[in-house]
Amino acid sequence: MGYPHPSHPRETPVLSKHFGEPEARTLKGWRDRGGYVALEKALKMDPAEIQTIVKDSGLRGRGGAGFPTGVKWSFMKPDGKQHYLCCNADESEPGTFKDREIMRWTPHALVEGVALGAYAIYASVAYIYIRGEFTEPLEQVRAAVKEAYAAGVIGENALGTGKTVHVHVHQGAGAYICGEETALMNSLEGRRGNPRIKPPFPAVAGLFGQPTTINNVETLAATPHILNNGAEWYKQFGRPDNPKSVGTKLFSVCGNVARPGNYEVPLGFNFGEFLWDLCGGAGEGREIKAVIPGGSSVPFLTAEECRTAVMDYEGFVAAGSMLGSGGVIVFDDRQDMVRQIARLCRFYAHESCAQCSQCREGTAWTTKILERIAAGDGVAQDFDTLLSIADNMTGKTICVLSDSCATPVVSGLKKFRHEFEAKLKASPNVVSFAGTATAAAAPRAAGPTV
Amino acid sequence: MTYGPSTPKPSPDALASHGAHHDDHGPYAPVFAAGTAPRAELDELLTRYPNKMAGLLPALWIVQRERGWVSDEAMAEVADALDLTAAYVKGVVTFYTMYHQHPVGKYFIQVCTTTPCHVCGAEGVVDAFLQHTGCGELGVTSADGRYTVIEVECLGACGFATPVMINEQFLESVTPQRVPEILAALP
Amino acid sequence: MADVKQVTLTIEGRPVVVPEGTSILEAAKTAGILIPHYCYHPGLPVAGVCRMCLVEVEKFPKLAPACATAVGEGQVVHVHSPKALEARKGVLEFLLINHPLDCPICDQAGECELQDYTFQEGRADSRYLEPKRFNPVEDFGGDVLYVTNRCILCTRCVRFMDKVAQEPVLNVSERGDRATIGIHPEADLGGHAWSGNVIDLCPVGALVSKDFLNKARAWELDRTASVCPNCTQGCNSILETRDDTVVRMRPRANEAVNQYFLCDQGRLDYRWLERRDRAELPYVRAQTARGGTELAATDWDVALREAAALLNGRRARVLASPMLSNEALGLLARVVARTGGTGVFTVRTGDEAPLVGVPDLALRADRAANVIGAELLGFERREIGAVLDGLGADDVLVVADEELAGLAPTLPAGVRVLVVGTTVPTWAAGADVVLPITNMAEEEGTFTNLRGRVQRFLQAKAAHGLARPSWYVLGDLLAAMGDGEGYFTAADAFAALAAAQPSFAGLSYDALGLRGLPVADAERFAAEPALAGAA
Ligand SMILES: Cc1cc2nc3c(=O)[nH]c(=O)nc-3n(C[C@H](O)[C@H](O)[C@H](O)COP(=O)(O)O)c2cc1C
Ligand code: SF4
Ligand code: SF4
Numbered sequence A: 001m002g003y004p005h006p007s008h009p010r011e012t013p014v015l016s017k018h019f020g021e022p023e024a025r026t027l028k029g030w031r032d033r034g035g036y037v038a039l040e041k042a043l044k045m046d047p048a049e050i051q052t053i054v055k056d057s058g059l060r061g062r063g064g065a066g067f068p069t070g071v072k073w074s075f076m077k078p079d080g081k082q083h084y085l086c087c088n089a090d091e092s093e094p095g096t097f098k099d100r101e102i103m104r105w106t107p108h109a110l111v112e113g114v115a116l117g118a119y120a121i122y123a124s125v126a127y128i129y130i131r132g133e134f135t136e137p138l139e140q141v142r143a144a145v146k147e148a149y150a151a152g153v154i155g156e157n158a159l160g161t162g163k164t165v166h167v168h169v170h171q172g173a174g175a176y177i178c179g180e181e182t183a184l185m186n187s188l189e190g191r192r193g194n195p196r197i198k199p200p201f202p203a204v205a206g207l208f209g210q211p212t213t214i215n216n217v218e219t220l221a222a223t224p225h226i227l228n229n230g231a232e233w234y235k236q237f238g239r240p241d242n243p244k245s246v247g248t249k250l251f252s253v254c255g256n257v258a259r260p261g262n263y264e265v266p267l268g269f270n271f272g273e274f275l276w277d278l279c280g281g282a283g284e285g286r287e288i289k290a291v292i293p294g295g296s297s298v299p300f301l302t303a304e305e306c307r308t309a310v311m312d313y314e315g316f317v318a319a320g321s322m323l324g325s326g327g328v329i330v331f332d333d334r335q336d337m338v339r340q341i342a343r344l345c346r347f348y349a350h351e352s353c354a355q356c357s358q359c360r361e362g363t364a365w366t367t368k369i370l371e372r373i374a375a376g377d378g379v380a381q382d383f384d385t386l387l388s389i390a391d392n393m394t395g396k397t398i399c400v401l402s403d404s405c406a407t408p409v410v411s412g413l414k415k416f417r418h419e420f421e422a423k424l425k426a427s428p429n430v431v432s433f434a435g436t437a438t439a440a441a442a443p444r445a446a447g448p449t450v
Numbered sequence B: 001m002t003y004g005p006s007t008p009k010p011s012p013d014a015l016a017s018h019g020a021h022h023d024d025h026g027p028y029a030p031v032f033a034a035g036t037a038p039r040a041e042l043d044e045l046l047t048r049y050p051n052k053m054a055g056l057l058p059a060l061w062i063v064q065r066e067r068g069w070v071s072d073e074a075m076a077e078v079a080d081a082l083d084l085t086a087a088y089v090k091g092v093v094t095f096y097t098m099y100h101q102h103p104v105g106k107y108f109i110q111v112c113t114t115t116p117c118h119v120c121g122a123e124g125v126v127d128a129f130l131q132h133t134g135c136g137e138l139g140v141t142s143a144d145g146r147y148t149v150i151e152v153e154c155l156g157a158c159g160f161a162t163p164v165m166i167n168e169q170f171l172e173s174v175t176p177q178r179v180p181e182i183l184a185a186l187p
Numbered sequence C: 001m002a003d004v005k006q007v008t009l010t011i012e013g014r015p016v017v018v019p020e021g022t023s024i025l026e027a028a029k030t031a032g033i034l035i036p037h038y039c040y041h042p043g044l045p046v047a048g049v050c051r052m053c054l055v056e057v058e059k060f061p062k063l064a065p066a067c068a069t070a071v072g073e074g075q076v077v078h079v080h081s082p083k084a085l086e087a088r089k090g091v092l093e094f095l096l097i098n099h100p101l102d103c104p105i106c107d108q109a110g111e112c113e114l115q116d117y118t119f120q121e122g123r124a125d126s127r128y129l130e131p132k133r134f135n136p137v138e139d140f141g142g143d144v145l146y147v148t149n150r151c152i153l154c155t156r157c158v159r160f161m162d163k164v165a166q167e168p169v170l171n172v173s174e175r176g177d178r179a180t181i182g183i184h185p186e187a188d189l190g191g192h193a194w195s196g197n198v199i200d201l202c203p204v205g206a207l208v209s210k211d212f213l214n215k216a217r218a219w220e221l222d223r224t225a226s227v228c229p230n231c232t233q234g235c236n237s238i239l240e241t242r243d244d245t246v247v248r249m250r251p252r253a254n255e256a257v258n259q260y261f262l263c264d265q266g267r268l269d270y271r272w273l274e275r276r277d278r279a280e281l282p283y284v285r286a287q288t289a290r291g292g293t294e295l296a297a298t299d300w301d302v303a304l305r306e307a308a309a310l311l312n313g314r315r316a317r318v319l320a321s322p323m324l325s326n327e328a329l330g331l332l333a334r335v336v337a338r339t340g341g342t343g344v345f346t347v348r349t350g351d352e353a354p355l356v357g358v359p360d361l362a363l364r365a366d367r368a369a370n371v372i373g374a375e376l377l378g379f380e381r382r383e384i385g386a387v388l389d390g391l392g393a394d395d396v397l398v399v400a401d402e403e404l405a406g407l408a409p410t411l412p413a414g415v416r417v418l419v420v421g422t423t424v425p426t427w428a429a430g431a432d433v434v435l436p437i438t439n440m441a442e443e444e445g446t447f448t449n450l451r452g453r454v455q456r457f458l459q460a461k462a463a464h465g466l467a468r469p470s471w472y473v474l475g476d477l478l479a480a481m482g483d484g485e486g487y488f489t490a491a492d493a494f495a496a497l498a499a500a501q502p503s504f505a506g507l508s509y510d511a512l513g514l515r516g517l518p519v520a521d522a523e524r525f526a527a528e529p530a531l532a533g534a535a
């Protein structure tokens, strides 16, 4: 269901079917809608069997990286160690707001998926890490967990099966980077949300040093449906020529678009139809200029590129971008791309955890240059500098936040270079500084010498 | 069924959590004194984790709820309660943007201005709040102590541009025009 | 450890064989290749944050941080390939954009890894056109100042306090480019006995010593391998002198003793090496014109002859300082033996302060370097008030560089006094003969630490006045008494000690090198297991 607008007939609501129904939030309401059947079924199976079904279903992580979920789960063996499941509900990638809707409308869907996932990876404890700003989802999920405990759905003897699954809600406190899986673990452990160097990988030493699996909200919420309906059922969603991307996916659509909101479509959907038919294109009398199709960390597509792009992991790559988290950000023809890219980089500069030199300094430097260009003080050499900084920030850091900041710069300079050029200062040798820009600003040919 | 952008009425509960204790000048009174509700709450929380350190973020949330902000003294108290050092706690507090390291206004107003909201005119919403609250400047508490307005990064509700948080209350699809009405509705 | 698998790889074209699990950075070191790095330090847990150590590993999709990447069989590593160089050049540029470039007023200049690597592989110019970030200098307590603008956020200091000192009083505060190193007002570095190490660990001039502030430029310093004389731990150190004056003491790595560290007490207690109230000349007691006596300067031959005469037929009560070298104490022991006398010493004590993260490393309660040496060589430890007990009126009190700080004993009437020291204590001003010796910075020698490890210290500066090395003076004194012919080098004096004393048997200066070796019966001094396993 395309919350907040009525569902479009071309949507395939599986996860979003009950968005907007307050009754679905309660345990009874959720059970009335077929809830917790899958969990009960799962708890009576061997975890390895569940892993196989999920592997066969072709479900891939919906948090951004698209790693096959069943494969990830199969790293977890019954080794007698304490295992943990982390549910990544930190949803902070600009343009993405799908997990929020799952949590605030169907919190039990998440609790069920989390309990199921925990059991499948031999974990008796699961934590749902919800970003601190999500006050309403926090309230809903906390209430659902409480209800589920009270009804014996989770806990020491979950659904009377004798199996133990604890689910705890943990509230974040304002840090985008805590969505990165190892940063999330650090944050949960009471540390700064710094991503960890890998190896060791979470499956070996994750939360509290124990084998850990981490999955996105949407990923986990999808698993009860797979258990209920079977792997084959899930695989039917997708284009026939691409078995690598299957299932339904929530796309969050925002920016300059007629009908913003969440849309659930099968992977392989045509992006042109999606943007213009389902979402209604740009607003009244406007044209779409650019789209970021997968959350702020992926490259821009031009309107032209959008028309033919296919909405799955491979399709968006072929179009020159990525599916990422499924956050579709639309820019219409009024938008000043330089300013928007500068704003995006400011986001990354604000959120960099500060560990890696390239990211800590590079995100801020990039932002300063872009803001200077946006203010009309750019010089021609800035473009080369920006691209070179972007290169130095890419593929060299602990996590990919650094790369994510470079992405819109590189892709923006490639696709909207004319907008950048139009902003350059008339006299290329004069640089005035933000805050000190006065008539007396001294001309200088180059920067200070190191 | 019908539903619109969910903008529930501000519940007094959600709004009460900030600013109640901002002018405490006297000696520091502990939040987690033995026998108090916050202490019991923290003790219960600690049962969920294999070590005390994991209780840090939850403990800081309790402090902020009780005191409106997290002072240096509070950090030291939390450190004590969790067998950490005050400096360690401070390092963690400063990492997360939601913990206030200074007292803030009774209504702490956060407006998202990240790109998706930016393209939808979030700056106008910020300006409207700055103007109608009398704050004038970001991060500065209004003279009457009622308001502090800040810009924040993506609130994860980009389809409801522009989302605004007033204390724990999450407002969606705020426009500059709605700002006076929103402020007037605050108790 | 014989069963640890060995891995063979190629680094910069050189074959390298190292144990499995070694990092590429450490493996490269064994082949003499330095991979530039900032956050990595062998004494700290790996952080992998500065990204300076990026190298190209064939078949890897990305550049790898050499400090955090374990070697693999058959790996081919390129440290200086264009890709790796370009990446590190990028890191250097990022680290410098907001750096104040104030080398001319920075104490680290000349020994700064930011300077070194930038010179080696950085850009010649800056492309940074924006205003620089500015933060004020902060007092971190203890001996430490934090010059925020120079910080590259490598977190070495934080990890030291966190994992080695295990008292996290430093943190990284804020995030993004606003991040700095911070403290909490409640507790700063002043409260920790080992916090000064963060100054040495800081690869740049962000953490500087108040004690050393603006005292000297790094390139003006002469450096000498030494051993900290201030407690029985015997931390290996470097004495740094400028114009023949000791201006700083820093740690010298020794895995077996102090790893990379020195305590604050040790590192800052060096000024006594520059005392001006020294015994500069040999003296003998002489008649004055008015019928009294006084100490009159003389030459070495006379003084030695007089000293020998004094000891002839009398028992010596040697009051030795436990700060004296094994060599000096060994020779004094011979004086005791020849005269049928006794040797005693006393030790100033204080609180023990362990460095928790390093096994068996602590500022020890006994605040003198050679307590064990003195015991091994037959000196009896006594409370300070009891050192003169049993001193007979016919004995000679040999005051061997011991001032009995805080005590001014009245010597029994008739007792003759021979001072062999760097100073003449006021209570010994009635001495018959004074033989001036050099202090530990001015001579060579060895100390035996609390675990029975014999360690050499070298001469860092010239002798004061006519003072001579302790082993030289005592060798000559014995010769004047008819025992041997003296020694021309400290090594000879040590060889004689090794020949005569079973504990030192088999040891020599050559064998000791600069890391030291245990005495023959060192197991007597082994740490209690609980202590050894403290890490
Ligand atoms: C900077 C950064 C931010 C991320 N933020 C999120 C997030 O908010 N939510 C999320 O589910 N995954 C996020 N991820 C991806 C996670 O690291 C991880 O891949 C994911 O949670 C795994 O779950 P999945 O396999 O179910 O997708 C982020 C990754 C990075 C590098
Ligand atoms: S890339 Fe940026 S966010 Fe990621 S670990 Fe490094 S500094 Fe932190
Ligand atoms: S002060 Fe020095 S050691 Fe500490 S983080 Fe900064 S550069 Fe590194």
Ligand code: SF4
Residues within 6 Å of the ligand: C228, C229, C230, C231, C232, C233, C234, C235, C258, C261, C262, C263, C264, C265, C266, C267, C362, C363, C364
């Ligand atoms: S522990 Fe002892 S030997 Fe080591 S530096 Fe301190 S005083 Fe010197």
Ligand code: FES
Residues within 6 Å of the ligand: A094, A095, A096, B112, B113, B114, B115, B116, B117, B118, B153, B154, B155, B156, B157, B158, B159, B161, B163
């Ligand atoms: S950008 Fe404003 S909520 Fe996401």
Ligand code: FES
Residues within 6 Å of the ligand: C036, C037, C038, C039, C040, C047, C048, C049, C050, C051, C052, C053, C054, C065, C066, C067, C068
């Ligand atoms: S030295 Fe390897 S990342 Fe810093």
